[in-house]
Amino acid sequence: MHKLSFIGLVVGMLCLGSALFGQESEHIYQGLPSSQTDLIYYRKAYVIEWDPVHKVPRWVAYHVTPDYIMTPSRKGHFAQFRGDPDIDNEASEKDYEGQFQTWRNYAKGHLAPYYIAGGDRDHDGLTAADGDEDEYQTIYEINYMSNIAPQDQYDFNGAGGLWYQLETYVREDLIRTKGYEVWVYAGTIFGPSSYDEYKGISVPPLFYKIILYKNEEGIHIEPYLLPHQRDSRGELSDYLVNVDMIEALTGLDFYPEWDKEEQERFVEE
Ligand SMILES: [Ca+2]
Ligand SMILES: [Ca+2]
DSSP, X not given: OOHHHHHHHHHHHHHHHHHHHTOOOTTOSSSOOBOSOSOEEEOSXXXXXXXXXXXXXXXXXXXXXXXXXXXXXXXXXXXXXXXXXXXXXXXXXXXXXXXXXXXXXXXXXXXXXXXXXXXXXXXXXXXXXXXXXXXXXXXXXXXXXXXXXXEEIIIIISTTSHHHHHHHIIIIIIIIITOOOEEEXXXXXXXXXXXXXXXXXXXXXXXXXXXXXXETTEEEEEEEEEESSOSSOOOGGGGBOOHHHHHHHHOOBSSTTSOHHHHHHTBOO
Protein backbone atom coordinates (compact mmCIF):
# COMPACT_ATOMS: atom_id res chain seq x y z
CA MET A 1 0.00 0.00 0.00
CA HIS A 2 1.22 3.51 -0.77
CA LYS A 3 2.45 5.27 2.37
CA LEU A 4 0.14 8.28 1.93
CA SER A 5 -2.96 6.17 1.41
CA PHE A 6 -1.99 4.12 4.48
CA ILE A 7 -1.78 7.33 6.57
CA GLY A 8 -5.11 8.40 5.10
CA LEU A 9 -6.62 5.08 6.13
CA VAL A 10 -5.30 5.38 9.70
CA VAL A 11 -6.53 8.98 10.02
CA GLY A 12 -9.89 7.91 8.62
CA MET A 13 -10.17 5.09 11.14
CA LEU A 14 -9.26 7.42 14.03
CA CYS A 15 -11.92 9.91 12.91
CA LEU A 16 -14.50 7.15 12.67
CA GLY A 17 -13.50 5.87 16.13
CA SER A 18 -13.85 9.24 17.80
CA ALA A 19 -17.13 9.85 16.00
CA LEU A 20 -18.48 6.63 17.50
CA PHE A 21 -17.14 7.27 21.01
CA GLY A 22 -18.10 10.91 21.24
CA GLN A 23 -21.32 10.44 19.35
CA GLU A 24 -23.52 13.50 19.08
CA SER A 25 -27.19 12.93 19.68
CA GLU A 26 -30.23 15.19 19.72
CA HIS A 27 -31.25 13.42 22.93
CA ILE A 28 -28.24 14.57 24.98
CA TYR A 29 -28.12 18.15 26.26
CA GLN A 30 -24.81 19.53 27.59
CA GLY A 31 -22.91 16.26 27.49
CA LEU A 32 -23.43 12.57 28.17
CA PRO A 33 -23.86 11.74 31.89
CA SER A 34 -20.53 10.45 33.15
CA SER A 35 -20.69 6.72 33.58
CA GLN A 36 -18.38 3.88 34.48
CA THR A 37 -19.92 1.47 31.97
CA ASP A 38 -19.83 1.14 28.21
CA LEU A 39 -23.43 -0.09 28.06
CA ILE A 40 -24.75 3.05 26.39
CA TYR A 41 -26.76 2.63 23.19
CA TYR A 42 -27.89 5.30 20.76
CA ARG A 43 -31.34 4.98 19.21
CA LYS A 44 -33.52 7.14 17.00
CA ALA A 45 -35.95 7.79 19.84
CA TYR A 46 -33.60 7.84 22.86
CA VAL A 47 -30.20 7.02 24.34
CA ILE A 48 -30.09 4.30 27.00
CA GLU A 49 -27.61 3.08 29.57
CA TRP A 50 -28.42 -0.54 30.38
CA ASP A 51 -28.14 -1.97 33.91
CA PRO A 52 -27.34 -5.68 33.40
CA VAL A 53 -27.48 -6.45 37.15
CA HIS A 54 -31.08 -5.31 37.65
CA LYS A 55 -32.31 -5.86 34.06
CA VAL A 56 -33.82 -2.39 33.81
CA PRO A 57 -32.46 0.80 32.24
CA ARG A 58 -30.03 2.75 34.40
CA TRP A 59 -31.22 5.83 32.54
CA VAL A 60 -32.85 6.79 29.29
CA ALA A 61 -32.43 10.22 27.69
CA TYR A 62 -34.90 11.52 25.15
CA HIS A 63 -35.57 14.76 23.33
CA VAL A 64 -39.17 15.54 22.43
CA THR A 65 -40.48 18.13 20.00
CA PRO A 66 -44.23 18.77 19.53
CA ASP A 67 -43.93 16.79 16.27
CA TYR A 68 -42.71 13.65 18.09
CA ILE A 69 -45.91 13.32 20.14
CA MET A 70 -47.88 12.71 16.93
CA THR A 71 -47.61 8.98 17.58
CA PRO A 72 -49.79 6.35 15.88
CA SER A 73 -52.18 4.28 18.01
CA ARG A 74 -50.52 1.59 20.07
CA LYS A 75 -51.98 -1.43 18.33
CA GLY A 76 -50.91 -4.22 15.98
CA HIS A 77 -47.16 -4.26 15.32
CA PHE A 78 -46.79 -0.94 17.17
CA ALA A 79 -48.06 -2.56 20.38
CA GLN A 80 -45.66 -5.53 20.36
CA PHE A 81 -42.87 -5.64 22.92
CA ARG A 82 -39.56 -6.63 21.31
CA GLY A 83 -36.21 -8.10 22.25
CA ASP A 84 -33.32 -5.64 22.05
CA PRO A 85 -30.92 -6.67 19.25
CA ASP A 86 -27.96 -5.00 21.02
CA ILE A 87 -28.53 -6.37 24.53
CA ASP A 88 -28.60 -10.07 25.31
CA ASN A 89 -29.79 -10.31 28.91
CA GLU A 90 -32.84 -8.06 28.96
CA ALA A 91 -36.03 -9.36 30.56
CA SER A 92 -38.53 -11.08 28.33
CA GLU A 93 -42.26 -10.49 28.23
CA LYS A 94 -42.64 -13.96 29.69
CA ASP A 95 -40.55 -12.94 32.72
CA TYR A 96 -43.19 -10.29 33.47
CA GLU A 97 -45.99 -12.83 33.36
CA GLY A 98 -47.01 -14.79 36.43
CA GLN A 99 -46.39 -13.02 39.74
CA PHE A 100 -45.60 -9.61 38.25
CA GLN A 101 -48.85 -9.61 36.31
CA THR A 102 -51.05 -11.23 38.92
CA TRP A 103 -50.74 -10.51 42.62
CA ARG A 104 -47.73 -8.17 42.51
CA ASN A 105 -49.49 -5.87 40.02
CA TYR A 106 -46.41 -4.67 38.16
CA ALA A 107 -46.93 -3.20 34.72
CA LYS A 108 -44.26 -3.15 32.01
CA GLY A 109 -43.41 0.53 32.42
CA HIS A 110 -41.72 2.34 29.52
CA LEU A 111 -38.84 4.59 30.63
CA ALA A 112 -38.89 6.46 27.31
CA PRO A 113 -42.67 6.68 26.86
CA TYR A 114 -44.59 5.43 23.87
CA TYR A 115 -46.09 8.85 23.19
CA ILE A 116 -42.75 10.33 22.02
CA ALA A 117 -42.25 7.73 19.27
CA GLY A 118 -43.90 9.71 16.49
CA GLY A 119 -42.93 12.49 14.15
CA ASP A 120 -41.49 12.93 10.70
CA ARG A 121 -37.87 12.43 11.71
CA ASP A 122 -36.54 12.07 8.16
CA HIS A 123 -38.45 15.16 6.98
CA ASP A 124 -40.14 13.57 3.98
CA GLY A 125 -43.60 14.78 5.02
CA LEU A 126 -44.74 11.32 6.17
CA THR A 127 -45.07 9.86 9.67
CA ALA A 128 -45.45 6.25 10.78
CA ALA A 129 -49.22 6.80 10.83
CA ASP A 130 -48.98 7.70 7.11
CA GLY A 131 -47.17 4.42 6.48
CA ASP A 132 -43.58 5.74 6.41
CA GLU A 133 -41.72 2.51 7.15
CA ASP A 134 -38.51 4.38 8.01
CA GLU A 135 -40.33 5.85 11.01
CA TYR A 136 -41.51 2.43 12.26
CA GLN A 137 -38.08 1.73 13.75
CA THR A 138 -38.50 4.58 16.26
CA ILE A 139 -41.65 2.91 17.59
CA TYR A 140 -40.12 -0.58 17.61
CA GLU A 141 -37.20 0.76 19.68
CA ILE A 142 -39.57 2.30 22.22
CA ASN A 143 -41.02 -1.19 22.71
CA TYR A 144 -37.69 -2.95 23.27
CA MET A 145 -37.85 -4.84 26.57
CA SER A 146 -34.63 -3.03 27.59
CA ASN A 147 -36.65 0.22 27.81
CA ILE A 148 -38.97 -1.36 30.40
CA ALA A 149 -38.99 -1.50 34.20
CA PRO A 150 -41.59 -2.97 36.58
CA GLN A 151 -43.89 -0.22 37.82
CA ASP A 152 -46.82 -0.59 40.16
CA GLN A 153 -49.96 -0.50 38.04
CA TYR A 154 -52.17 1.17 40.67
CA ASP A 155 -49.90 3.41 42.72
CA PHE A 156 -47.37 4.59 40.15
CA ASN A 157 -47.79 3.75 36.45
CA GLY A 158 -51.59 3.83 36.21
CA ALA A 159 -53.97 6.79 36.25
CA GLY A 160 -53.29 9.09 39.19
CA GLY A 161 -49.90 7.53 40.01
CA LEU A 162 -46.86 9.77 40.28
CA TRP A 163 -45.21 8.46 37.11
CA TYR A 164 -48.48 8.84 35.21
CA GLN A 165 -49.00 12.36 36.55
CA LEU A 166 -45.51 13.44 35.55
CA GLU A 167 -45.77 11.94 32.04
CA THR A 168 -49.10 13.67 31.58
CA TYR A 169 -47.72 17.01 32.79
CA VAL A 170 -44.76 16.86 30.37
CA ARG A 171 -46.83 15.72 27.39
CA GLU A 172 -49.95 17.82 27.84
CA ASP A 173 -48.75 20.92 29.64
CA LEU A 174 -45.18 21.49 28.48
CA ILE A 175 -45.27 19.99 24.97
CA ARG A 176 -48.82 20.02 23.62
CA THR A 177 -50.14 23.21 25.26
CA LYS A 178 -47.00 25.34 25.53
CA GLY A 179 -45.24 23.90 22.48
CA TYR A 180 -41.86 23.48 24.22
CA GLU A 181 -39.08 21.17 23.16
CA VAL A 182 -38.14 19.04 26.16
CA TRP A 183 -35.08 16.97 27.09
CA VAL A 184 -35.73 14.27 29.69
CA TYR A 185 -33.61 11.88 31.72
CA ALA A 186 -35.68 9.06 33.20
CA GLY A 187 -33.91 6.57 35.44
CA THR A 188 -33.93 4.03 38.21
CA ILE A 189 -32.27 4.13 41.65
CA PHE A 190 -31.39 1.18 43.89
CA GLY A 191 -30.21 2.19 47.35
CA PRO A 192 -28.45 0.06 49.95
CA SER A 193 -31.75 -1.33 51.33
CA SER A 194 -33.59 -4.35 49.96
CA TYR A 195 -35.91 -4.30 46.98
CA ASP A 196 -38.38 -6.60 45.32
CA GLU A 197 -37.10 -9.00 42.65
CA TYR A 198 -38.59 -11.66 40.39
CA LYS A 199 -37.04 -13.70 37.56
CA GLY A 200 -33.87 -11.62 37.86
CA ILE A 201 -35.71 -8.33 37.35
CA SER A 202 -35.25 -5.87 40.21
CA VAL A 203 -38.07 -3.52 41.16
CA PRO A 204 -36.60 -0.02 41.57
CA PRO A 205 -37.53 1.55 44.93
CA LEU A 206 -37.00 4.99 43.37
CA PHE A 207 -37.37 6.47 39.93
CA TYR A 208 -36.35 9.94 38.82
CA LYS A 209 -36.93 12.30 35.94
CA ILE A 210 -34.92 15.39 35.11
CA ILE A 211 -36.86 17.61 32.71
CA LEU A 212 -35.18 20.43 30.83
CA TYR A 213 -37.02 22.89 28.60
CA LYS A 214 -36.44 26.34 27.20
CA ASN A 215 -38.82 29.25 26.89
CA GLU A 216 -38.55 33.03 26.45
CA GLU A 217 -37.16 33.33 30.00
CA GLY A 218 -34.39 30.82 29.34
CA ILE A 219 -33.56 27.30 30.42
CA HIS A 220 -35.59 25.54 33.11
CA ILE A 221 -34.73 22.27 34.83
CA GLU A 222 -37.23 20.32 36.94
CA PRO A 223 -35.67 17.30 38.69
CA TYR A 224 -38.18 14.92 40.33
CA LEU A 225 -37.35 12.09 42.71
CA LEU A 226 -40.28 9.67 42.77
CA PRO A 227 -40.80 7.00 45.43
CA HIS A 228 -42.22 3.88 43.82
CA GLN A 229 -45.57 2.50 45.09
CA ARG A 230 -46.66 5.32 47.29
CA ASP A 231 -50.40 5.45 47.79
CA SER A 232 -50.57 8.85 49.52
CA ARG A 233 -49.14 11.00 46.77
CA GLY A 234 -49.65 14.71 47.34
CA GLU A 235 -48.66 17.08 44.59
CA LEU A 236 -45.98 16.51 41.97
CA SER A 237 -44.22 19.63 43.26
CA ASP A 238 -43.69 17.84 46.59
CA TYR A 239 -41.19 15.63 44.73
CA LEU A 240 -39.08 18.38 43.17
CA VAL A 241 -35.42 18.18 44.21
CA ASN A 242 -32.22 19.54 42.69
CA VAL A 243 -29.89 17.90 40.16
CA ASP A 244 -27.22 17.53 42.81
CA MET A 245 -29.40 15.17 44.87
CA ILE A 246 -30.03 12.88 41.90
CA GLU A 247 -26.31 12.96 41.09
CA ALA A 248 -25.53 11.93 44.67
CA LEU A 249 -28.04 9.06 44.57
CA THR A 250 -27.05 7.75 41.12
CA GLY A 251 -23.33 8.50 41.08
CA LEU A 252 -23.84 10.15 37.69
CA ASP A 253 -22.82 13.64 36.62
CA PHE A 254 -25.60 15.12 34.49
CA TYR A 255 -24.86 18.07 32.19
CA PRO A 256 -21.09 17.63 32.67
CA GLU A 257 -20.43 20.65 30.43
CA TRP A 258 -21.94 22.87 33.15
CA ASP A 259 -20.43 23.23 36.60
CA LYS A 260 -22.61 22.50 39.66
CA GLU A 261 -23.62 26.11 40.35
CA GLU A 262 -24.56 26.60 36.71
CA GLN A 263 -26.81 23.54 36.50
CA GLU A 264 -28.65 24.44 39.74
CA ARG A 265 -29.27 28.01 38.51
CA PHE A 266 -31.82 26.61 36.08
CA VAL A 267 -33.71 24.67 38.77
CA GLU A 268 -36.83 26.44 40.09
CA GLU A 269 -36.64 27.38 43.76
CA1 LIG B 1 -40.90 10.61 7.47
CA1 LIG C 1 -23.59 17.93 36.69
